[in-house]
Amino acid sequence: MSGADEGVAAWLSGFAEAAAVVLATPSECREAMRGALDRCWEELRQVARHRPPYANDAADLFDRFESARTSLERALWAAAAPDRSGADPAGEADPPGPDLTDPDLCAIGTGDTAAVDREPERTAGSVVPAPADAGAAGRATTGETPDGPDAAGTVESVPGAQPSPPDPADEEPPAPDPLAGFADALDELESELLAEQIRYLPHTPQAAAADPPATAADRVAATWQRVHMALLRLPATLREEWRARACETATAAGLAVTAEDSTDPDVIVPGLPQGLYTAERVRLAIAVPRVAAINVPAEIHRSLATSPGTVMKLPPTDPRLAWAVRAEQALRLVELDPELHVAVLVEDHPSSLASQDARLRYRQHLHRLLEAAGSSQATKWSAESRLGAAHELDMVLGGLVHKRPAALDSWWWQWRNSVSEILRPLAESARYELVPKPVAKWDRHDVDAYTVKHSVSGQSGEPTLVQWVLWTPLKPKGASTRPNDRKGRIVMRPETLYGRTAP
DSSP states (O other), X not given: OOHHHHHHHHHXXXXXXXXXXXXXXXXXXXXXXXXXXXXXXXXXXXXXXXXXXXXXXXXXXXXXXXXXXXXXXXXXXXXXXXXXXXXXXXXXXXXXXXXXXXXXXXXXOSSSSOOOOOOOOOOTTOOOOOOSSHHHHHHHHHTXXXXXXOTTOOOOOOTTOOOOOOOGGGSOOOOOOTTHHHHHHXXXXXXXXHHHHTTTSOOOOOOOOSSOOSSHHHHHHHHHHHHHHHHTTSOHHHHHHHXXXXXXXXXXXXXXXXXXXXXXXXXXEOOBTTTTBOOEEXXXXXXXXXXXXXXXXXXXXXXXXOOHHHHTTSOTTOHHHHHHHHHHHHHHXXXXXXXXXXXXXXXSOOEEOXXXXXXXXXXXXXXXXXXXXXXXXXXXXXXXXXXXXXXXXXXXXXXXXXXXXXXXTSHHHXXXXXXXHXXXXXXXXXXXXXXXXXXXXXXXXXXXXXXXXXXXXXXXXOSOSEEEEEEOOEEESTTOOSOOOOOBEEEEOOOEETTEEOO
């Protein structure tokens, strides 16, 4: 057994020991632990149920176990949150009392093991004193008799003596958070969605949050956003079915989604009442790019060398209008969806955008390419050079992808196509065209002719060879024999040839 294997085995042993202590004590913590383990088991069951898609792809098998780990981690965080137990999850708790139901009487350890002190076993007729303070506890241990109390249990007043602190058992437990039930219902909906999603597109394990939600309201907002961002990857009809289920779950909790948010095609995450979540809108179709471009952030205007005033003077065909709108959308989507990846350089595989540092690097790179592309339109660049600058921008602006690609008719696929369309007039002027063949019908010859060699291997077992476009493929227009200097980049299904995976 390797050192890494021994480390994993030791961690599992410690976790099992700690879990066994909690599960052996009837309490609210035990119920939370059981629920968390049930969800983890449901994730792991998918490995056997969907064995064929994972038979030749170890990465997907790892993803399933990673998803199970993340599911368990989130569930335990939610169970240990102050709004659930009223106590610090990392703190030590009192030993369990006779009723064994107070949530303050159990704890989940933060180390390799969790220790829970237990009461000495009582026999019939025995009496175990409950000391009021540390001094009383010491006297009970040594057998000393305290001065003052008489047979009736009264205590004489001592001048200057400090009153005994109130017994926590006498305090009323905190009122349950009315949103906790809705948060649990959303967690269950998310678990069902992730379990069913594997039937429609390859699975992507969710990235664990940096910090646990502080309140039930935070849990609701975070889960509501994750569910709807995940739905953007599904086929259109399936997405609508799950959106309806999410709205029904909110209505059942007395938090009905407005009809406007339910029917507006530009709403990607509906809003929730009581200030729980503000609706997020991203337009796929931009009817009037000039008006939309006026309202983008000032930093995008600076990069493109435009302003709200100059935008009104640009011709309708100027690509800076569409670049401004799509760039603003891309930056919002990066912040909303922690599962997104991006291929920044041609020779690099897509890297995660889950960290704030990665998102900052993406923002900086996008602004540099916006500046170059904007400058190409404002000066006397050749048509070939303008297309080159725009094509480089396409790689970052439209190079957003999930670790396992979204469905070809998903919301994300439509958004990616809208970014590619910005290149069409520029390609025409440079005697290029977007590859007219739908990527769902591509064969290996198309891959060799229209894409660079460093395309990314995607998910095995998918029906289509090309699963996602990272960089829009172009080709020389007409019967031109000139070399193709504007190839794109794709995510493609790996093909097994003689026991090896094709590049």
